[in-house]
Amino acid sequence: xxxxxxxxxxxxxxxxxxxxxxxxxxxxxxxxxxxxxxxxxxxxxxxxxxxxxxxxxxxxxxxxxxxxxxxxxxxxxxxxxxxxxxxxxxxxxxxxxxxxxxxxxxxxxxxxxxxxxxxxxxxxxxxxxxxxxxxxxxxxxxxxxxxxxxxxxxxxxxxxxxxxxxxxxxxxxxxxxxxxxxxxxxxxxxxxxxxxxxxxxxxxxxxxxxxxxxxxxxxxxxxxxxxxxxxxxxxxxxxxxxxxxxxxxxxxxxxxxxxxxxxxxxxxxxxxxxxxxxxxxxxxxxxxxxxxxxxxxxxxxxxxxxxxxxxxxxxxxxxxxxxxxxxxxxxxxxxxxxxxxxxxxxxxxxxxxxxxxxxxx
Numbered sequence: 001x002x003x004x005x006x007x008x009x010x011x012x013x014x015x016x017x018x019x020x021x022x023x024x025x026x027x028x029x030x031x032x033x034x035x036x037x038x039x040x041x042x043x044x045x046x047x048x049x050x051x052x053x054x055x056x057x058x059x060x061x062x063x064x065x066x067x068x069x070x071x072x073x074x075x076x077x078x079x080x081x082x083x084x085x086x087x088x089x090x091x092x093x094x095x096x097x098x099x100x101x102x103x104x105x106x107x108x109x110x111x112x113x114x115x116x117x118x119x120x121x122x123x124x125x126x127x128x129x130x131x132x133x134x135x136x137x138x139x140x141x142x143x144x145x146x147x148x149x150x151x152x153x154x155x156x157x158x159x160x161x162x163x164x165x166x167x168x169x170x171x172x173x174x175x176x177x178x179x180x181x182x183x184x185x186x187x188x189x190x191x192x193x194x195x196x197x198x199x200x201x202x203x204x205x206x207x208x209x210x211x212x213x214x215x216x217x218x219x220x221x222x223x224x225x226x227x228x229x230x231x232x233x234x235x236x237x238x239x240x241x242x243x244x245x246x247x248x249x250x251x252x253x254x255x256x257x258x259x260x261x262x263x264x265x266x267x268x269x270x271x272x273x274x275x276x277x278x279x280x281x282x283x284x285x286x287x288x289x290x291x292x293x294x295x296x297x298x299x300x301x302x303x304x305x306x307x308x309x310x311x312x313x314x315x316x317x318x319x320x321x322x323x324x325x326x327x328x329x330x331x332x333x334x335x336x337x338x339x340x341x342x343x344x345x346x347x348x349x350x351x352x353x354x355x356x357x358x359x360x361x
Contacts, residue, residue, distance in 0.1 A: 002124070003360075005038050005357065007034050008116035011028050011112075012314050012349075013026060016253065017253070017281070018316075019250070019257065024225065025168060025258075029180075030165075035109065035116045036097070036116070044092040046062060048092070054103070072110075074143055080147065087122060089124070104194045106314040108156045108315070115140050162176060163353040164181045187335055187347070187348055188324075188346065188347060190344045211243040214238055227251055232248055278323075278325060279311070285317065298342060299338050301341070309325050
């Protein structure tokens with residue numbers, strides 16, 4: 001019986017949270033915590049999915065086409081999407097799924113599971129197109145965001161599929177490029193406060209787009225990608241007070257991402273400079289978008305007080321986790337300080353090479 005082992009890492013967003021759905025760039029990093037899918041071919045016409053970490057079992061008939069989708073059922077939506085690309089299951093598998101990515105923490109456990117599942121399906125049954133990390137990422141984005149009409153962006157799927165440190169330019173023409181394979185001093189702190197994803201992203205996205213639309217009505221040549229912080233006052237004169245923070249956040253976060261990209265493009269990475277930019281980015285997420293919670297704020301304060309260069313909340317917000325940058329020799333004391341501030345978990349992470357099939361026979 002054929003055996004397939006598919007692995008997909010988690011990810012952390014270094015710069016550009018709440019940016020990719022606005023057509024703005026993101027710098028993200030795959031981290032060496034992963035979802036592992038082990039599949040053994042069976043003699044039935046079903047996928048038996050055993051998700052050990054959450055004690056759930058899912059049985060899917062291989063011939064099911066899912067004309068209607070339940071909310072956030074990414075197993076189903078990806079099967080539907082892949083069928084359109086020639087991936088037609090013809091035999092069942094017994095599948096065990098385990099992971100080291102904290103669930104609902106902001107390090108993208110759900111997207112990692114989706115990418116591992118898609119990679120398995122493509123390996124088992126093929127597709128009509130050339131199989132590349134970019135294609136797998138596109139299938140993930142289509143399955144999670146487009147099929148379900150969700151408000152998220154492309155960051156998770158491309159950073160997980162391509163691995164390493166990537167710069168994702170979501171403006172047309174879309175580009176995703178690897179800008180680094182190593183980043184010392186990375187720490188993840190998990191708050192234990194479940195993040196709020198769909199509603200929070202939807203609210204922030206809608207308000208930002210509304211503000212941008214008003215500015216465009218008054219400035220026909222307005223381009224979010226070329227606007228600088230010095231231009232804010234001019235544009236904000238046309239916005240109602242309640243929308244100004246969302247517009248200001250978009251501009252400022254974009255500037256921090258541009259400055260960070262310049263640092264990553266240098267021959268030698270300045271961790272202190274990266275940390276300073278990270279702190280500026282977090283201030284926008286905290287003070288303008290207001291996506292932090294008290295425990296997140298306490299964890300970040302503790303990390304900085306113990307010698308970290310920078311720290312920020314990751315992802316949609318409302319809980320979840322933080323990413324921290326510190327000198328490698330200070331990592332353990334920073335980890336301890338984050339735990340003492342109330343974190344559920346805190347640990348050093350490295351850069352992961354991306355989603356991959358490690359066994360297929």
